[in-house]
Amino acid sequence: MRGAVLLAAGPARERLVRGLSRHPLTRLRRVSADDPTPVTTLPTAYAPAEVEGPLYERWVERGYFTPSGDPAKPPYTIVLPPPNVTGSLHLGHALNHTLMDVLTRRRRMQGHDVLWLPGMDHAGIATQNVVERELAKEGKTRHDLGREAFVQRVWQWKAEYGGKILGQMRRLGEGVDWTRERFTMDERLSAAVQTIFKRLYDDDLIYRAERIINWCPRCMTALSDIEVEHSEDEGELVSIRYGEGEDSVVVATTRVETMLGDTAVAVHPDDDRYRHLLGRTIALPLTDRRIPVVADEHVDPTFGSGAVKVTPAHDPNDFDIGRRHGLPMLVMLDERGNVTVPGPFQGLDRFEARPAVIAALREDGRIVAEVRPYVHAVGHCQRCDTVVEPRLSLQWFVRVAPLAKAAGDAVRDGRVAISPTSMEPRYFGWVDHMHDWCISRQLWWGHRIPVWYGPEGETVCLGPGDEPPTGEGWTQDPDVLDTWFSSALWPFSTLGWPERTDDLMRYYPTSVLLTGYDIIFFWVARMMMFGLYAMDGVQPFDTVALTGLIRDRYGKKMSKSSGNVVDPLDWMDAYGSDAVRFSLCRGANPGTDQAVNEEWVQGARNFCNKLWNATRFALLNGARLGELPVREQLSVADRWILSRLHATAAEVDGHYEGFQFARAAEALYHFAWDEVCDWYVELAKTPLARGGQEAESTRLVLGHVLDVVLRLLHPLTPFVTETLWTALTGGESVVVADWPVADPSYADPEAEAEVAAVQRLVTEVRRFRNDQGLKPGQRVPARLHTGPDGPLAAHEDEVRSLLRLERAADGFSATASLQVGSVTVELDLSDAVDVAAERRRLEKDLAAARRELEQTTAKLDNEQFLAKAPDQVVGRIRERRATAEAEIARLEGQLAALPAAP
RNA sequence: GGGCGUAUAGCUCAGUGGUAGAGCACCUGUCUUACACACAGGCGGUCGCUGGUUCGAUCCCAGCUGCGCCCACCA
Numbered sequence: 001m002r003g004a005v006l007l008a009a010g011p012a013r014e015r016l017v018r019g020l021s022r023h024p025l026t027r028l029r030r031v032s033a034d035d036p037t038p039v040t041t042l043p044t045a046y047a048p049a050e051v052e053g054p055l056y057e058r059w060v061e062r063g064y065f066t067p068s069g070d071p072a073k074p075p076y077t078i079v080l081p082p083p084n085v086t087g088s089l090h091l092g093h094a095l096n097h098t099l100m101d102v103l104t105r106r107r108r109m110q111g112h113d114v115l116w117l118p119g120m121d122h123a124g125i126a127t128q129n130v131v132e133r134e135l136a137k138e139g140k141t142r143h144d145l146g147r148e149a150f151v152q153r154v155w156q157w158k159a160e161y162g163g164k165i166l167g168q169m170r171r172l173g174e175g176v177d178w179t180r181e182r183f184t185m186d187e188r189l190s191a192a193v194q195t196i197f198k199r200l201y202d203d204d205l206i207y208r209a210e211r212i213i214n215w216c217p218r219c220m221t222a223l224s225d226i227e228v229e230h231s232e233d234e235g236e237l238v239s240i241r242y243g244e245g246e247d248s249v250v251v252a253t254t255r256v257e258t259m260l261g262d263t264a265v266a267v268h269p270d271d272d273r274y275r276h277l278l279g280r281t282i283a284l285p286l287t288d289r290r291i292p293v294v295a296d297e298h299v300d301p302t303f304g305s306g307a308v309k310v311t312p313a314h315d316p317n318d319f320d321i322g323r324r325h326g327l328p329m330l331v332m333l334d335e336r337g338n339v340t341v342p343g344p345f346q347g348l349d350r351f352e353a354r355p356a357v358i359a360a361l362r363e364d365g366r367i368v369a370e371v372r373p374y375v376h377a378v379g380h381c382q383r384c385d386t387v388v389e390p391r392l393s394l395q396w397f398v399r400v401a402p403l404a405k406a407a408g409d410a411v412r413d414g415r416v417a418i419s420p421t422s423m424e425p426r427y428f429g430w431v432d433h434m435h436d437w438c439i440s441r442q443l444w445w446g447h448r449i450p451v452w453y454g455p456e457g458e459t460v461c462l463g464p465g466d467e468p469p470t471g472e473g474w475t476q477d478p479d480v481l482d483t484w485f486s487s488a489l490w491p492f493s494t495l496g497w498p499e500r501t502d503d504l505m506r507y508y509p510t511s512v513l514l515t516g517y518d519i520i521f522f523w524v525a526r527m528m529m530f531g532l533y534a535m536d537g538v539q540p541f542d543t544v545a546l547t548g549l550i551r552d553r554y555g556k557k558m559s560k561s562s563g564n565v566v567d568p569l570d571w572m573d574a575y576g577s578d579a580v581r582f583s584l585c586r587g588a589n590p591g592t593d594q595a596v597n598e599e600w601v602q603g604a605r606n607f608c609n610k611l612w613n614a615t616r617f618a619l620l621n622g623a624r625l626g627e628l629p630v631r632e633q634l635s636v637a638d639r640w641i642l643s644r645l646h647a648t649a650a651e652v653d654g655h656y657e658g659f660q661f662a663r664a665a666e667a668l669y670h671f672a673w674d675e676v677c678d679w680y681v682e683l684a685k686t687p688l689a690r691g692g693q694e695a696e697s698t699r700l701v702l703g704h705v706l707d708v709v710l711r712l713l714h715p716l717t718p719f720v721t722e723t724l725w726t727a728l729t730g731g732e733s734v735v736v737a738d739w740p741v742a743d744p745s746y747a748d749p750e751a752e753a754e755v756a757a758v759q760r761l762v763t764e765v766r767r768f769r770n771d772q773g774l775k776p777g778q779r780v781p782a783r784l785h786t787g788p789d790g791p792l793a794a795h796e797d798e799v800r801s802l803l804r805l806e807r808a809a810d811g812f813s814a815t816a817s818l819q820v821g822s823v824t825v826e827l828d829l830s831d832a833v834d835v836a837a838e839r840r841r842l843e844k845d846l847a848a849a850r851r852e853l854e855q856t857t858a859k860l861d862n863e864q865f866l867a868k869a870p871d872q873v874v875g876r877i878r879e880r881r882a883t884a885e886a887e888i889a890r891l892e893g894q895l896a897a898l899p900a901a902p
Numbered sequence: 903g904g905g906c907g908u909a910u911a912g913c914u915c916a917g918u919g920g921u922a923g924a925g926c927a928c929c930u931g932u933c934u935u936a937c938a939c940a941c942a943g944g945c946g947g948u949c950g951c952u953g954g955u956u957c958g959a960u961c962c963c964a965g966c967u968g969c970g971c972c973c974a975c976c977a
Contacts, residue, residue, distance in 0.1 A: 429904095678941085763943090776934050859958085864958090
């Protein structure tokens, strides 16, 4: 095969020539004066599936993702927000993981000592639910196994099914350090949990108390406030009369059954309607109890009847009222949500009890005053969607006020930057108004609370390594900690805290935390609190970069229940990982949600293929790396593309720096496609075909341009750039290549202006050709006239090549001519010129030019404008008017010169 | 109930106090020296509404309307 002669050996180059052409006619021709014949049939499309897997394994084997620890290099650290061990990769992960990969790959190329640390979260409730469901299929509950066996079973589940996401992360190309993979239940991380628990306990920042907490009767555990999701649900507001006659009050409730737990009615102290009842008791219907009427400032006398039933054990407000008035706290629902109060309702589920209580109340026609539909916010368990029951219960809490204050201050005083800053109010809104955090969970899977209770009511909190107390009657607290408790330690527990390990010293504080804004409350704020506390005031990260959420093509949130969840693996299969990564980056505007759809991924795939083919073209034409010729030996096109290249490099680098991933991707996309492929490669064909020194120079410039572009793109699309870059340069790997530094000395405004003029000329003539109905490939004899400084001075061959204009031969007679700037183009069209089409085109342009003249003239006639507008603006308008005038004259001339319609 | 955000082409989204942009979609050509996953040309917008500031507003301000999100212990 003759093509082999053209290509150097090597696996990457081999891959470039393998595969099947989709179009039988596709032939690659060597653009050369020496040998213009087709040389071989080559693959025309990039096939990601072939290269991605092996490349990733090679990177890992070579240890590229493990930091060197080299003290000469500045450290750069990102800890991966640990996905749930039960989880699989969704688009939200794919986005955030890609962006972290972009950040770390760029820093690595810049010469930083990069640590990107992966791991997983044990995900208490979620994981326990998964394993319990598995047990349920066997007809068992966790209680059948017992605590120890159940926990064993969860570990077994993890070994077997857990961590699916880790394989998917490899697929996406994430350059994490697998040698430092962590799990929140690792021994060392568990020790960190116990250490901080003990410290907080000793500092009186953790306490145990009976409080109203959110209780999930299905998971049978307490939940923190943020694990409760509110939705507007339809219910009934029932008004009930307590007491009789003059001594009665009407109260309203949406949870009628809770009346069984009422221990008072509260009214506002200044409410004259009820003054006579204060200090007295009234009969509570359906029970034989009488309850007091108390005065409490909390009651809003203007709302409803102005009287409130008080259920201290099942409502946070009522709890406070109960405490202020020393009321009994009557728990009337058990942990399953069943009524415990003796009587006809005992044992009924709360939702069965609700209508039953109403029915019973209705037996006396005087009691139920009103029932009306009512839409109100109802809390649901984040994990299982069960309606959450506020319930009095003994739990552990973190006293957050001092911790949250420090977390707020760290951002306020600039030690931690939040990007974009528009997300700051969300953060402050949380840390400034945080309630104490309920951290105990009635689960078995998690970090068990290290507190032991003695027979005499003693309480002992153990640190890591402490021996539990011995003797009769000592028991450990049965509860485990909220999953987010251990996640909050992640930035330092993963580095070895509380030991002063080398990793902790070197890589803490971490550089960037990148995550979705939806997780500020769960995680970001809590890492701040615990990080500042545990690390003596040193923040866990310097910058918080917040990303938006992924939505579907209609802008809706993706959720399993909506059935609009896209599996990114499907897209990776179809279009390659790079395409998924690139399309996500291209939509990643800071803190802004993005809607994704398959067409975007297709577009990104097409872009990867474009790069593939551009590099293929370059290789087949001998592009290579080497010292660039001095400016004087470069063509204008060379100088132009180098100027644009370095401007783009500077721009793109700034975008990366500012987390403007979408802009970085967009700038590279347009530079590579519009400028390099559509213009530079096309312009390069002429000098390449001429051969000699010109071709040599073009090969070097083309090699340089692609080298830099591929390196700039590598963080976004690691696989295709690795394949192409190693093929182009013969380098070891672009992963460890140097990051391109823009060189402003390449800036060349003259070359840019000259090429812009060529582009305008070419575009105009193309338009003419199109209007005339000429086929793209049809060659037309033409004469080109220009002044000595015009855009054609040095580029006539290129322009002729782009426009398929042949040199005029004997017998040339122009049947059409057009004027673009200083250039006149005369064409010999074999068919009759379509005068009507040309007239339409000219008239349209003329109208546009006249509008422009009108507008600019109006501006320049405005004295106030002239007086107040900056000179620069006025100058620009003058230029526009002059251009419009010249354009009008030119077009009118051409119209007049047009032959009459046949 | 509080807070935040948003409204730009058919769709998804950038953007700027001084001539409105991209990708996709759409229309017309085309296998033309890498690429039909392509090339060339084209169509398409009162920049949500009403006022204000300004020589000039899509951009700044106010109000309104629509949409979205977060937080919330008013029965």
